[in-house]
Every structure is written in C-alpha cells, then in structure tokens.
Amino acid sequence: MSRDWPTVALRDLCSIARGGSPRPIKNFITNDPDGINWIKIGDTQKGGRYIDSTAEKITPAGVSRSRFVDSGSFLLSNSMSFGRPYILRASGCIHDGWLVLEPDYNRVDQDFLYHVLGSRTVFDQFDSLAAGSTVRNLNIGLVKGVEIPLPPLEEQRRIVAVLDEAFEGLGRARAHTEANLQNARELFGSELVSVCKTHAEQYGTIPLAGLSEEITDGDHMPPPKAQEGVPFVTIKNINKETHAIDFSDTFKVPESYYQELKDKRKPKVGDVLYTVTGSFGIPVMVQPDQRFCFQRHIGLIRPKRDVSPEWLYFVLASPFVFEQADAGATGTAQRTVSLKLLRTMLVPDVPPELQSAIANRFRGIHSEARRLAVSYQAKLQDLDDLRQSLLQKAFAGKLT
Template sequence: MEQVLYSLPDGWEWQELADVVVKTENLNPLKHADQLWTYIDISSVDRDRFAVTDPKEILGKDAPSRAKKHVQLNDVIFATTRPNLKNIALVRDEYSSPVASTGFCVLRANKKVLPAYLFYFVTTDFVQAQIEPYVGGASYPAITDGNLKKAPIPIPSIEEQNRIVEKLDALLTRIDTAIEHLQESVTLADALSKNGLSEIFESLKDRYEVVPLSSVVKINSGIALPKLFKNGFSDGDIPFFKVAQMNNHHENMVKPEITFNETVAKEHKIKLFPKGSTLIPKRGGAILTNKKRMLLEDASYDSNIMGLKADESKISDEYLFAFMRTIDLANFVDASTIPQVNNKHIDQMQIPLASIEEQADVVSRVNLLVKKVETMNSEIQRQLDDLQALKSSILDSAFKGEL
C-alpha cells in the first residue's frame, strides 16, 4: 500500500511497528488447570481511558479458548477486531499469571522505543487511518497482527521519546481529569432528572387514585417480521419499525428502514398499531437500555417491541409517555436468560389517575425538566468533544516533533 507520510524533524526516522517490537508467545492455561490466571479480554479494556480496568481471575480449567496471549508489564495490547479497534491499553500493573485474548495484538517494545511512547502512538488517529485499508472480513472485520505491525511509526532518540512521554503524561492527565469531571456531571444531571420526574408523579399520589397501568392502556405486542420484509422493502409511506431503530437519541420513532402501503398491508395481513402509542423494548438486552419512544403515525413494528396506547377517556398519550419516563424497565424484567417484559409487568406499574387538566400541566412540567437536562447534557457533550479533539491535536503534534 502506498503510504503518504509527513516530514520528520532531523534525527527522526520512519520505521514499521514490526521493527520496534519483539516476538511474543502464546500460552495454554488449560494445561495448568488448577492455576489461577488473570485474564484480560476485550471488555477488560476501557476504550475511553485506554486502560485495563476489569481483568478477570480464572482457573486454567475455566479459561476460554481465546485466552492464549502472554502479556507482561509494559506490553501494549491492541484489539484487532472492529468495532473494538480503539480498545488499546498499556499494561501498567503486574498481574498474577496474566493472559490476554487472541483478539489482541501484543506489542512488546524493543530497545528502539519506550513502551509509553509506543502506547501513545498507537492510540492516534494516524494509526487508525494507516490500518483501515487492512481491515477485512464482512461478517467479522478484523486486522491481522502482521498487518497492524506494518503501520509506520516515527522514531526519535530515546531521550526525545522520554521528553515527549513526560509532556504527554502531564497534558493528557489534566485533560482526562477534566473529562472525568464532565462525565460525572452527566451522571449527576441524569440522576437529578430521574429524581425530579419521580417527585412530580409521587406528588400526585396524595390527591388522585393510583391504578395499575394496564387498566388505562391497551397493550399491543409487535408482530413477527413478515417474510416479504426479510430482505428489506420500500413501497409506500407506512413504516415498519424494528427494535434496533430505538437505538438513537430521538424520542419518537423515525427513519424506518422498511415502508409499505395499504394494499400490501391488506394482502399480507400486516397489523397496524395506532399513532400516539408509547413503545418499549419487549425482550433482549434492549430492555436494559430503558428506551421509550412515541409513535407519531399508524405503523407496524416487530415482536421485540411492545406498544402501550392510552385509553384517552382516562389519560392522554402525552401523560402516558411522561409517566413511562419514570419507569426503569430493568426493575420489571423476568430474571431469565433473555430479559423480557410481559403484560404482567405492565400490571405492576402504578399510575396516578390525575384529572385531564392536571395531566396537561404534568406533561408541561416534565417536558420542561427534560429539555433543561438535554440542554445541559448537550453543552457537556460539546465540551467533551472539544477535549477529545484537543487530545487528538496534542498527540498529532507530539509525533510530528512539534510538542
């Protein structure tokens, strides 16, 4: 591959990663069945902090087949599968019998490069861009260790590397501290929002009857994906939504991948559900995301979604949606292998039957609170994005000899 590399200061030179690392070895914990091992898998690495945060202690006999790569203090581990290509860490602690997943490439620095210099470099956007052409495989996109090691790295003297590492340690530590504080602010804002919403509805319980949610809504579970839609379909303006389309920051169901028309609906007996319904995930890990979405038009949706339509003689659609904001679905799921929300769980949810006038006031108060928190979080996210951009800029400058 033809690589376009930038000019380096005098005394620096381009080399490949393969030139600055030593060969590492594989292990087989299964041969030491009763020995305690420290296993580092992909999920053990925090991709935002570039750190090993959750290594697991396991007996050799319980080791997964991917537990093969020997690692040691000051090794750099680089996840080689998408979407984990940013799961990178410097092993900063000495673990008892450490072994890493084969999903990592282990980069062990030789005498040409400092481990911390190597670590900082492979976290750069430059490296991601260099390896992108090598990421192959449609069903399991990944890069081989060999192709990763083809990535070019600028090498100055060890003294200059040490100076760069010291500067990066100082600057990036300050930025990471600021990022942690901002992330704590997001957590605090979300907690305040949750408490504020709960208080609004708790205050109603002293003045109004509290009834099972199931008594004031119609429960509409989704349908199996029609065979007609298996390979996609777009013919009309009636949406068909999948649970995956709840995985965004919109409060309404938008951007359907499948659309159909009334003729198709009649011919294939595709059930339509009413606009104004509040949709929630019905089964699987999506429940734990606690997403709720409003249906803005008559539509159909898959069997992993449950819709709740208000009995408008008792409560409004908007009041129902506001109430559902206070519900943590994880508290209601069956503790089975696959989390599920069923009709019985809707029975367990208790809603104050406020007057129609009071419901409108509640909706206004809830929307105002939600809007305030969204504005706060948007500003925090802007600051987080700015700090991440600053980190990238500092790293870029460092490896051009401009720091």
C-alpha cells in the same frame, strides 16, 4: 511527521505475536485461587493506558492453548475496537483478539510507543488496513507494516513528559465533565420519579389498563418482506437515548400485509409504544405522519380519549414505572415484560384536567436536561480533539 526523524515500520522495531483462546473457553474458566488471569478487551478502561486486573481466570490447563504474557507487556487490540494500545500491570493469558508487541526498548520508550500508537495519525493507518465488514480486525502482517516516527530516545522521553503532564490536566477536566454529564442525564429521571411518587400519594394509583382503550403488542407471525411498502419497526430501530424511531434501517412489508392487520396493531398519533423484550422499558410517542407496523417485542398503549398521551409517555419513561417492569420481567437471556404485567403496572391516577400542565412541566425539564447533556458531550469532544491535537504536534516535532 517531522522531517528530521526517521520513519520506522513496526516490523523493524518490534516482534509481534498473537494471543490464543482455549476452546471451548467455558470449559477453562475458573474461580480457583490458582487460576490464571484471562485478559479481555472488557478489562480495559476507556482512555486508559494500563490493564491492572481481570474479571475472569482460566485453569492452568488452558495456558498451553493460549499465550501467557508478563506484567509490563505491551498489547494491541486487533479485533472489534482494534488498534488500541495498552500496557499490562498484571500477568496472564491473552486471547486471539490481542497482539503482544515486544519492542526494542533500546530504541523506543514504552510510553512513547503507547502515545504514538494512540495517535490519530497511526490509528488512521490501522483503520485503512483493518479487514472484514461485520467484524473488522488486524493481523500480524498488517500491523508490521504500520509506520511511526522515531526520534532519539532523549526526545521521546521529553515528549512523554510533556504529554503526560498535559493529559493529566485533560483527564481531570474529562472526569469533571463526565460527572456533570451524568448529573444532567439523571436530572430528568430524578424529577420524574419525585413527581410521580408525590402524585401517587396525592391521587392514588391506577393500573395502566384503566387509562387505556387498548394494550397489545405487534404481530406474532414472521412478516413477509418487500422492496416497497410499509416500514416494519423492531426494537433495534428504537433509539434508547432519544426514545424515537429510526426509520433509516427498517425493512418493508407489503401494503396488503399492513391492511390485514387489526386496527389495534396499526399505530396512530396519540399511541405510546413500549419495548417489552430485551431492552425493555423504553416508551416512544407515535408522531404524525408515521405510518408503520411493529414486532411483538414492542407493546402498544392506546390511551383513553381524556388521557394526555404526552403525560402518559413521561410517566412510562419514569423510574417509578421502570422499577415495576424490572421487578416483574421474566426470562434470563432476554427478559420480557408480559402484556399482563404491562396492563397491571400502576401509574398515578392524576385527574385528566391536570395532565397537560404536568406534561408541559416535564417537557421543560427534559429540554433543559437535554441541553445540558449536549453541552457536556460537546465539551468531551473538545477535550478529545485537544488530546489528538497535542499528539499530532508531538509526532510532527512541533511540541514545545
């Protein structure tokens, strides 16, 4: 921070109040035209400055149990994604996951305050102060002690003008890169569905059970836990992006428990796992040297000897199959793909002698899509780093 600018604690620059939540909130949610905007963290946009609208409203009776704020108010998230500043462009009520700041605008420009509170330097202060373990949060007392540089108003406005112009260009670059990232992610899926549909028309379809020696799920009984033993895999251990098992956070079950399991519930190389509850539709290839057991929310498909496991994995990863799972899944809170549905889902009946070549093609497309995605993700990180670099220079008095 510039040595020429004073450092000011937020307590000396703003009054700070916390939002409130009428409880139980479900009794106050309404669709009536006279409802009051109910401002939630979910109404924000990533990297956005303003909150323009809300997804929900509460009844007028809930206002006295919450905190009403006018358009133009300055908000700071104090729970979950804490320390994020926003400017309201709609009036409404805020819950207790928000703090509302009332700055002395004779001393600080609103947009300058937004930028400085969004800087890494200030967020690091929030991060060091946030209390809690599972859900970290800020309170009024903690936020009041956070310090920011305070140049003269004229200099604040100059900084805002420079940053806004620079960030406008960064925003365009980010939007372009995010579009490219989305296209890279969709490339593989669109190719899979195209090839699967073509093969279904060319070779016909067959129920998944017709290509499998076994289709089952994990043990339905709660497993015993042990300090040492065999990893027990649950859905949370399956990475949705990579379709791989993360063994770093699995608990262990005794060796004796594992040995008593039926062979069909002991995954082996060549098997394909398939999540069937909650985040259903994620296939996972069982890799060599992976000895584990798994919960009932995960299905296991053991292909017949003449079926390529890798080809089957790619088919199960395709929208061609997922659309069937999505259409047939039951339940509301946690939708489930039943074993009956899994066994009857249709896949292209590709001749076994062609499956490996097709799998090689899929692997190549998947590798290219992943390479592009990694490249675009790196570009997004570079843009974020550049944004923070500009903020750091601005509040160190080095922005020209």
